[in-house]
Amino acid sequence: MARVTASISDIEKAAGVLRGGGLVALPTETVYGLGANAEDPAAVSRIFQVKGRPPSHPLIVHIAGAEQLEEWVQDVPTAARMLAEHFWPGPLTLVLRRGARVPLEATGGLETVAVRVPDHPVALALLSVFGGGVTAPSANRFGSVSPTTANDVRAELGDAVDFVLEGGPCEVGVESTIVDVTGEAPAILRPGGVTREDLEAVLGYPLAVPSTSHVRVPGQHPSHYAPRARVVLVEPEKVIAEAELASGLGHRVGVFLPASSADAPVKAHAVVAVPASPAAYARGLYGFLRELDQRGCDLIVASLPAEEGLGLAIANRLRRAAGPRPTV
Numbered sequence: 001m002a003r004v005t006a007s008i009s010d011i012e013k014a015a016g017v018l019r020g021g022g023l024v025a026l027p028t029e030t031v032y033g034l035g036a037n038a039e040d041p042a043a044v045s046r047i048f049q050v051k052g053r054p055p056s057h058p059l060i061v062h063i064a065g066a067e068q069l070e071e072w073v074q075d076v077p078t079a080a081r082m083l084a085e086h087f088w089p090g091p092l093t094l095v096l097r098r099g100a101r102v103p104l105e106a107t108g109g110l111e112t113v114a115v116r117v118p119d120h121p122v123a124l125a126l127l128s129v130f131g132g133g134v135t136a137p138s139a140n141r142f143g144s145v146s147p148t149t150a151n152d153v154r155a156e157l158g159d160a161v162d163f164v165l166e167g168g169p170c171e172v173g174v175e176s177t178i179v180d181v182t183g184e185a186p187a188i189l190r191p192g193g194v195t196r197e198d199l200e201a202v203l204g205y206p207l208a209v210p211s212t213s214h215v216r217v218p219g220q221h222p223s224h225y226a227p228r229a230r231v232v233l234v235e236p237e238k239v240i241a242e243a244e245l246a247s248g249l250g251h252r253v254g255v256f257l258p259a260s261s262a263d264a265p266v267k268a269h270a271v272v273a274v275p276a277s278p279a280a281y282a283r284g285l286y287g288f289l290r291e292l293d294q295r296g297c298d299l300i301v302a303s304l305p306a307e308e309g310l311g312l313a314i315a316n317r318l319r320r321a322a323g324p325r326p327t328v
């Protein structure tokens with residue numbers, strides 16, 4: 001099947017929508033983003049309305065290349081320079097001191113700003129035709145599962161977005177790794193598509209393991225990246241027994257069957273075979289959660305992968321998908 005992707009005229013149209021203060025959904029290598037002109041406070045505010053996201057939660061400014069970084073921040077510390085040179089374009093976001101060009105609407109009032117250069121041809125083409133920065137959170141409603149296809153975006157946001165750029169399914173599948181380089185030592189605020197091991201190899205020193213206790217920004221909220229179904233995490237060897245127990249109690253159970261139990265029979269409403277490769281697991285993760293919702297599951301039983309490499313980001317998202325939900 002031919003891969004669907006935006007044409008040059010789509011990209012020019014999208015750039016025009018951004019210039020006119022509109023919202024454009026754009027593909028990136030991680031997840032689809034909901035983009036606005038970073039320098040247009042009214043357009044940036046619309047992002048928060050459409051997502052249902054509290055305005056105090058900061059956004060990422062996407063730019064076309066590392067050479068533009070100085071235009072958006074006050075200074076670029078050595079560690080930031082090294083990481084940008086090594087990982088951009090790519091699934092890494094750097095938090096730096098906010099430059100005058102960035103409105104406070106985009107940073108949730110913070111004096112720091114998150115910046116990244118996405119590694120997707122459609123996103124890069126849009127950024128270079130548009131010329132400015134594009135603030136873009138993941139193109140989902142606040143708290144729910146991030147979209148990894150253009151169809152997911154349409155299902156999630158419908159007419160609330162002015163234009164959707166097609167770019168095929170996202171290659172990485174989990175969001176960018178966020179590294180704060182404003183402090184004494186760089187710190188990972190959110191694990192993601194660039195692994196901690198790869199960051200450490202470039203910096204030459206160890207980084208702190210992210211903690212779930214910092215409730216500071218939405219990606220750090222205990223319940224996030226969550227499907228409608230309740231998510232229950234158990235040890236890998238207990239997944240099948242737990243799923244069958246819940247099925248026996250009348251739940252419509254979706255199972256994330258660990259690769260270690262690949263061919264085991266399991267009585268459940270829907271079963272997803274977890275890929276053995278962490279990269280394939282990350283790429284499929286949000287699609288699996290969406291699929292189990294679409295199949296009508298009310299409970300998902302899963303286990304955490306080993307928390308190394310991309311497993312760290314996968315485990316982080318599963319924990320948050322399983323986190324306590326706000327009571328209504």
Ligand code: TXA
Pocket residue numbers: 028030031032033034058059060091093095107110112113114118136137138139174175176177178189190217218219220
């Ligand atoms: O892969 C990604 O990063 C995707 C694609 C679209 O680029 N974007 C994304 O955006 O995940 P969003 O808004 O869903 O998550 C961005 C996160 C926020 O949750 C917040 O945790 C963090 O970036 N963030 C943004 N600005 C920050 C700042 N100044 N200080 C600390 N964290 C910040």
Ligand code: MG
Pocket residue numbers: 137138146219
């Ligand atoms: Mg998000």
